[in-house]
């Protein structure tokens with residue numbers, strides 16, 4: 001018997017969009033498997049919201065491209081005829097309607113009969129742990145409860161893809177954490193495909209099956225959270241993932257894992273992040289996270305630099321120390337007592353804790 005292969009939840013091909021002269025998306029290619037949780041990250045203006053709005057049908061791409069959900073072309077369809085539901089940061093609930101009416105809304109516009117609307121809304125509220133709240137006014141709910149209503153309203157239409165636009169952005173930290181874990185659990189249980197936009201790096205790393213890093217309307221990296229964090233394709237992605245201490249050099253000992261660069265102020269080692277082996281003589285960047293640096297440490301660190309303290313700030317669990325070096329400014333997060341401004345210190349890190357990548361990969365830069 002022939003094997004039937006079902007199409008992916010989402011296929012985006014060569015999608016481009018501009019607002020007047022401003023190019024927002026540039027030839028985006030993206031495939032999302034069924035049941036996957038994909039997170040789109042990128043700096044402000046990189047095109048995250050535009051992409052989400054195009055998927056939902058609120059924006060029509062005007063520079064070409066193709067968009068299929070479950071193998072079906074979607075670009076001709078208005079938002080309410082697409083099998084997607086969106087949860088926004090600011091809930092987008094109707095304040096004058098009751099909780100029940102808000103949740104039923106997506107079914108109402110799809111022409112579902114009243115009795116069925118009621119039953120499905122009750123079920124969705126149950127899933128979101130708000131049972132029996134149908135008669136409450138939106139104004140009588142807390143922020144966290146409002147966001148649960150927004151999720152219930154999205155889930156009630158049984159969407160093939162749930163689009164989340166910074167859905168936790170307006171909630172405080174503990175509530176956000178709790179709701180994130182709950183949404184992740186729910187997504188796994190229901191098998192819903194989720195595409196979310198977030199500014200929270202930790203949230204993106206913890207929640208996602210895959211990360212897409214956008215830069216200037218292009219996909220800069222599309223990989224698992226671990227790969228994006230540990231093997232960023234470019235200096236930009238490394239910086240975006242928090243590996244903000246960076247310097248450049250030339251590869252003097254190559255390979256596919258352990259690499260050494262010559263910096264002009266000595267040699268430094270790291271883990272190669274490129275897909276193809278490092279080439280001798282090629283220009284490369286080295287990037288390391290502030291948490292991976294140690295101040296005034298033993299000689300065990302394979303990479304060591306010296307710097308003068310510019311600023312040291314107490315941060316509770318440790319201090320954030322800025323040092324001026326031959327390579328520019330470095331930030332060290334240290335659990336030691338803050339050093340005095342102007343004093344000179346050695347600091348270091350192990351090769352396993354830093355990445356070295358090709359400068360040629362800075363394609364969009």
Ligand SMILES: Nc1ncnc2c1ncn2[C@@H]1O[C@H](COP(=O)(O)OP(=O)(O)OP(=O)(O)O)[C@@H](O)[C@H]1O
Pocket residue numbers: 019022023024042043044045046047048049050051
């Ligand atoms: N309605 C609009 N009219 C004109 N330009 C727009 C409009 N919406 C977005 N843009 C521009 O398109 C580009 C992409 O914007 P978009 O909102 O998609 O980015 P984003 O990554 O979601 O940013 P943020 O993180 O700040 O929300 C930016 O240059 C932005 O200024």
